[in-house]
Every structure is written in C-alpha cells, then in structure tokens.
Amino acid sequence: MIKAEHVGYIYQKGTPFEHRALYDINLEIADGTLAAVIGHTGSGKSTLIQHFNALIKPTEGRVIIDGTDITNPKTDLRLIRRAVGLVFQYPEHQLFEETVYKDIAFGPATMGLDKAEIDERVRLGARLAGLREEHLQRSPFELSGGQKRRAAIAGVLAMEPKALILDEPTAGLDPKGRDAMLSVIKKLHEENKDMIIIFVSHSMEEVAGIAERVIVMNEGRVEIDGTAEEVFANAERLRRIGLNAPQMALLADKLRAAGYDLPENIYTVEQAAAAVKKLIGGNTGA
Amino acid sequence: MLRDVVIGQYVPGKSPLHRMNPPLKMILMIAYIAVLFVIKSAAAYALFTVCAVTLIMISGVSVGMILKGIKPILYIVIFTALLNIFMTTGEVMWSASVFGLTLRITKEGVTAGALLTARLIYLVTGTSLLTLTTPPLQLTDGIERLLKPLNKIKVPSHEIAMMMTIAIRFIPTFSEEADKIKKAQTARGADFESGGLIKRARAMTPLLVPLFISAFRRADELAEAMEARCYRGGGNRTKMKEQHITAFDIKAAVIFVLAAVLILLAEFWIEI
Numbered sequence: 350m351i352k353a354e355h356v357g358y359i360y361q362k363g364t365p366f367e368h369r370a371l372y373d374i375n376l377e378i379a380d381g382t383l384a385a386v387i388g389h390t391g392s393g394k395s396t397l398i399q400h401f402n403a404l405i406k407p408t409e410g411r412v413i414i415d416g417t418d419i420t421n422p423k424t425d426l427r428l429i430r431r432a433v434g435l436v437f438q439y440p441e442h443q444l445f446e447e448t449v450y451k452d453i454a455f456g457p458a459t460m461g462l463d464k465a466e467i468d469e470r471v472r473l474g475a476r477l478a479g480l481r482e483e484h485l486q487r488s489p490f491e492l493s494g495g496q497k498r499r500a501a502i503a504g505v506l507a508m509e510p511k512a513l514i515l516d517e518p519t520a521g522l523d524p525k526g527r528d529a530m531l532s533v534i535k536k537l538h539e540e541n542k543d544m545i546i547i548f549v550s551h552s553m554e555e556v557a558g559i560a561e562r563v564i565v566m567n568e569g570r571v572e573i574d575g576t577a578e579e580v581f582a583n584a585e586r587l588r589r590i591g592l593n594a595p596q597m598a599l600l601a602d603k604l605r606a607a608g609y610d611l612p613e614n615i616y617t618v619e620q621a622a623a624a625v626k627k628l629i630g631g632n633t634g635a
Numbered sequence: 636m637l638r639d640v641v642i643g644q645y646v647p648g649k650s651p652l653h654r655m656n657p658p659l660k661m662i663l664m665i666a667y668i669a670v671l672f673v674i675k676s677a678a679a680y681a682l683f684t685v686c687a688v689t690l691i692m693i694s695g696v697s698v699g700m701i702l703k704g705i706k707p708i709l710y711i712v713i714f715t716a717l718l719n720i721f722m723t724t725g726e727v728m729w730s731a732s733v734f735g736l737t738l739r740i741t742k743e744g745v746t747a748g749a750l751l752t753a754r755l756i757y758l759v760t761g762t763s764l765l766t767l768t769t770p771p772l773q774l775t776d777g778i779e780r781l782l783k784p785l786n787k788i789k790v791p792s793h794e795i796a797m798m799m800t801i802a803i804r805f806i807p808t809f810s811e812e813a814d815k816i817k818k819a820q821t822a823r824g825a826d827f828e829s830g831g832l833i834k835r836a837r838a839m840t841p842l843l844v845p846l847f848i849s850a851f852r853r854a855d856e857l858a859e860a861m862e863a864r865c866y867r868g869g870g871n872r873t874k875m876k877e878q879h880i881t882a883f884d885i886k887a888a889v890i891f892v893l894a895a896v897l898i899l900l901a902e903f904w905i906e907i
C-alpha cells in the first residue's frame with residue numbers, strides 16, 4: 350500500500366528560487382490498484398509520483414510505503430526503490446549499455462543476483478514490456494522510439510517491483526504505439542493481481558479506457574479522486590481546471606440530452622459504438 | 636549540483652548595479668581588480684572595504700549569496716594564508732619546534748597572509764557582484780562589445796561571444812537533465828554515492844553516456860534551428876537589444892573613478 354499523509358513539497362527550499370509544487374496531499378492506494386494521475390502541465394504530477402519511491406522526500410508530511418515511512422532517516426531507501434519501480438518521462442533517454450540485454454540487466458545486477466537469475470529477470474522484463482527476443486542483442490540506439498521505451502520499462506520490470514509507476518508512458522508515441530503501451534499496462538495489471546500500477550497521463554481518453562481510479566491534480570493539490578465514473582461526472586469542475594471529460598462521455602451526454610436512452614459509463618469509442626448500435630438495433634425493432 | 640555555483644548565478648533586481656551598462660560594468664570591474672592588486676597599506680584597505688561593502692549594499696544582493704561565492708575558495712585562502720604566515724622570513728613573533736621542525740611566525744608573514752586573504756576575498760566578492768547583477772546573456776553581449784576592436788586583427792569576437800552564450804544557455808538545461816537521468820538511474824538501483832574512487836567513477840557511466848548522447852542531440856537540433864533561421868555568423872549583424880551608455884552610466888563611472896582615486900591616494904600619500 351502507498352500512503353501519503355499531508356504531503357507538501359517545496360523545490361530548492363531556502364533559496365531565492367524556492368518553489369512550492371505540492372500542498373497537503375492525502376492519498377491511500379491499495380495493493381492491486383491501477384490508478385491514473387491526470388492534470389494540467391505543472392500541476393505537480395511528476396513531483397508527486399517521485400515521492401512514491403523516495404527519490405524525493407516530502408518537505409512536509411509523510412509518505413508510507415508498505416508500512417515503511419520514507420521520511421524516517423533509518424529507512425533503507427534502496428529497498429523502497431526496489432519495491433517501487435519508477436519509469437520516468439521519456440525513459441528511452443536513460444539507456445546507456447551496448448545491448449538492450451545489458452541495459453535491462455543493469456537493475457537486477459545492482460541487486461547482486463547471480464547470472465542465471467539475472468538472465469531470467471531480463472527475459473521476464475522483456476516479455477512483460479512487450480519486447481521481442483530478437484531485440485535483446487541489438488544496440489538500444491538502433492530501436493524505434495516505442496521499442497526504446499519498452500526496453501527502458503523492461504529494465505524496471507526486471508527488478509520485479511511490487512509497484513510500478515510510469516510518468517507519461519505514452520508521451521510522444523503515435524496512436525498505434527500509444528495503444529500498444531496501454532495494452533502492456535493493462536496486461537501487467539491483469540497478470541499481477543497485487544501490483545499497484547500508477548501512470549501519469551494528459552489524456553482523459555487513455556485514462557478512461559483502463560484506470561480503476563483517477564486522481565486529478567490541479568496546482569499542487571488533489572482536485573478530484575475517485576473511480577473514472579465519479580471523476581467524469583464532474584464535467585464542469587474538470588473544464589474549470591483546463592481538462593475535459595472524454596469526448597465520448599460528452600457525446601453521450603449530448604445524446605442523452607436530446608432524448609436518447611443511453612447507459613451510463615460511456616468513455617471509449619468502443620463503448621459508445623456498442624451503445625449506439627444497441628440503440629439503433631432497438632429502434633428498428635430487429 | 637551545478638545549481639550551487641554562484642558565479643554565473645544572476646539574481647534579478649532593480650538596483651543601480653543592475654541597471655548599469657554591462658560593458659562599462661566589466662571595464663569598471665577590471666579597474667576594481669587593478670586597484671585591489673596595487674594597494675598594500677592598511678588605510679587603503681580600510682577605504683577599499685568601505686567601498687566594497689557599499690557596493691554590496693547598493694546591489695541588494697544578500698550577504699549570504701556573496702558568502703556562498705567565497706565558500707569554494709575557502710580552503711585555498713586558508714592554505715595560502717598559512718603558507719604565508721609560516722614561510723615568510725622576518726621579525727619573529729612566535730616560534731616552536733615540532734618533531735625537529737622549527738615553526739616560525741613572523742610579523743611580515745602575518746601581514747602578507749592577511750593581505751592575501753583580503754585580496755582573494757575581495758576579488759571573488761567583486762566578480763560575484765558582477766555576475767550576480769548582470770544576466771549571463773548581457774555579460775556575453777558585453778564581452779562581444781569589448782572584443783570588437785580586436786576584429787581588426789581577425790579575432791572572431793561575435794563567434795566567441797556566441798559560443799559563450801550557447802554554453803551559458805545550456806548550463807541549466809544540462810544540469811536539469813543530469814538531475815533527471817541521475818534520478819532515473821537511481822530508481823533502477825544505480826548508486827552514485829557509496830564506494831571508493833574507482834567504483835564511483837565507474838558508477839558514473841549510466842549518467843555520462845545518456846548525458847553525452849543528449850548533448851549531441853541538442854547540438855544537432857540547435858544547429859538545424861539556427862540554420863533554418865538563416866544564422867550565418869557575425870558579419871554586419873545588428874542587435875535586437877543595443878546596450879547604450881546613458882547619463883546614469885556616466886555618473887556611476889565618475890563616482891567609481893573618484894572612489895578609486897581616493898583609495899590610491901590613501902595608498903601612496905598616507906604613511907602608516
């Protein structure tokens with residue numbers, strides 16, 4: 350479980366450049382949750398998630414990972430970082446080894462595992478991240494953008510973290526690459542029932558498709574926190590902070606207002622298409 | 636990391652020092668250093684101290700920022716001061732023998748040590764004041780202006796200034812990037828802090844390789860962007876922001892020169 354209690358964070362505290370990024374954040378994320386963090390640029394998403402594996406420590410409040418308080422000076426932060434895998438925005442920029450295999454092996458190797466175990470972990474990570482065998486012996490710099498990103502994610506998964514956090518995993522990918530990335534996340538969630546997965550996103554469509562819980566950030570605060578349904582019910586509030594409910598939800602709203610009888614919970618194109626199909630089918634009496 | 640380096644760290648403000656014309660400020664800075672290296676007497680140093688403190692007060696820069704600039708050279712200052720105190724020959728004030736070595740403190744040594752300490756501290760204070768009150772890009776513009784007469788002997792002043800501008804422009808970018816990559820590798824279990832020298836140097840690979848790759852990528856992008864905007868070097872370029880000398884600058888320069896003359900008078904005419 351990941352827990353944040355009254356977390357506040359100030360960058361470069363005590364200098365003329367100090368800047369407050371988070372105010373009084375309270376969250377509790379249970380094991381097995383697939384959650385999305387969404388918000389305007391600069392709303393503090395990246396800052397928040399870096400607390401979850403102790404890369405930064407809160408300037409106020411506490412962050413507790415599986416019962417361990419990261420602000421406690423006695424806590425071994427390396428164990429926290431192993432338990433919570435963090436994939437940064439544009440993780441492909443952190444690749445450095447000669448081959449993809451070696452790069453994925455970097456994390457497990459720092460954990461002091463033996464060769465056979467490292468090999469097993471590398472293959473597991475690659476498989477979970479959706480990377481093919483034949484890519485392993487190539488140089489990471491010969492891969493496409495989307496493949497590079499998977500290689501970087503595989504490097505984190507190879508450490509077998511109990512929680513996985515991804516900062517904008519779909520940024521800069523084409524629609525196909527984006528869908529592939531989202532299905533990797535979805536599959537991870539389905540195959541690892543206890544794993545907490547948190548991903549940051551800019552797009553409501555993405556979030557609506559897969560997230561069980563949506564945390565909306567605005568100017569360093571949690572604005573709305575709940576299931577996708579609960580969050581998208583606040584269309585007006587979302588608009589006020591510069592976000593939009595998913596297009597299909599808005600479309601469904603319009604259709605409902607025009608007197609069509611559509612079910613709740615329509616967020617994706619597939620859901621909308623199915624509902625409309627059903628409606629048409631019903632009207633023609635077939 | 637790089638963020639802690641004060642030289643080159645501009646503190647925005649509206650003080651007279653901030654408003655001065657940068658090339659002029661640099662010339663005055665050279666004068667300041669010249670005076671600093673000429674004076675030796677206590678009277679001159681006293682006057683110099685008054686002037687330096689006044690400058691800091693006018694600048695509105697906090698004393699803490701100035702002290703931060705002095706911190707990196709603290710050990711050099713202490714070391715050279717000690718060398719001077721113990722190694723200068725002259726009138727002995729104190730002596731002792733340790734492990735068969737005779738340590739002597741001489742009057743001349745103490746004077747030389749104090750002089751040197753004051754010089755180094757004022758030198759850093761002055762240059763920090765210049766960089767703390769002038770935006771880096773105005774500094775390089777100023778350098779270009781000062782180097783311009785050397786164009787006649789084929790010194791590429793514009794290109795030199797451009798290179799410095801680009802370098803300065805990318806310091807924060809790379810510092811940020813290094814921070815980010817360091818965090819990302821830490822999240823993957825990299826350890827940059829523990830271990831001996833060799834282990835630590837090797838641990839830098841996951842940081843340095845991505846940083847270099849990103850530097851080359853950025854260099855490429857920047858070159859393309861500059862070419863796309865038809866940049867072609869120094870010849871006949873005009874500036875978007877000209878740095879003019881104003882009446883205010885002339886006043887400031889006069890005050891500065893008068894202060895320098897006073898200090899030099901104290902040096903050469905007052906005998907202590």
Ligand SMILES: Nc1ncnc2c1ncn2[C@@H]1O[C@H](COP(=O)(O)OP(=O)(O)OP(=O)(O)O)[C@@H](O)[C@H]1O
Nearest residue numbers: 360368369370388389390391392393394395396397
């Ligand atoms: N290293 C830093 N030093 C100082 N301020 C920072 C630093 N990193 C972020 N900030 C500031 O903190 C605030 C929150 O930044 P953060 O990166 O968490 O936003 P974000 O929601 O992830 O934005 P984006 O969607 O653009 O990634 C911003 O105002 C940003 O300018």
Ligand SMILES: [Mg+2]
Nearest residue numbers: 394395438516
């Ligand atoms: Mg971010």
